[in-house]
Amino acid sequence: MAQISFQGRIIGQPELKFSQAGKPLLRFRTVENSHRQIDGEWKDVGAAWRDVTVFGKQAEHLAEHLADKQIVAISGRLDAREWEKQDGTKQTSFEVLADVVGIVPARQQAPTQPPTPSPAPDPWGAQNGGFPEKAPF
Known part of the structure; x- marks a missing residue:
């Protein structure tokens, strides 16, 4: 069997089933969109739809965490x-x-306003950086 690795978006809710022997299997479908720069603009040039099956304990674990529209990275046969x-x-x-x-992980939205840094606290709890106002000499 050929090896394959890809990243795609889950389409529909993953479905946990059990084989006749009672072994868990999780099935879901993914789509991977392809984009290409044409005449200076990014355009959709197609999509690869793939049916995915996961077996065993991993199937049961993922059934609790995977959802529609989530992006996953997959390696398999x-x-x-x-x-x-x-x-x-x-x-x-x-x-x-x-x-x-x-x-x-989902992309984080960039904050609309950068956070304002607060001044570092004086570790010695003194004014003027811990030095007297006048020189001692």
Whole structure:
């Protein structure tokens, strides 16, 4: 199987299921948008949709933390599945069997006004930096 690593946005709510043997598996879909600079402007040039499956304890843990529209980084194996449509034509779909899934932190909004630094406190609790007003000589 081919290895794959990518970053994408979860589309829809991840779904925790259990196999016939009682093993947990988490399924969700991601989209990775591609952008390219064309004539000096950034434009959307396509999207890669991927179905992802996570197994075991990681599936149960992630089910509690993943949500729609969240950005994740995924590393795993690309698995091809063949299936037949109702009209009899054969189709191939690809699924990512994730080994590692990481949650990408959301971007912080920049503050509208930078914080004003407060003066450092005098560690000795004295005025004039701990020195007398007049020189002692």
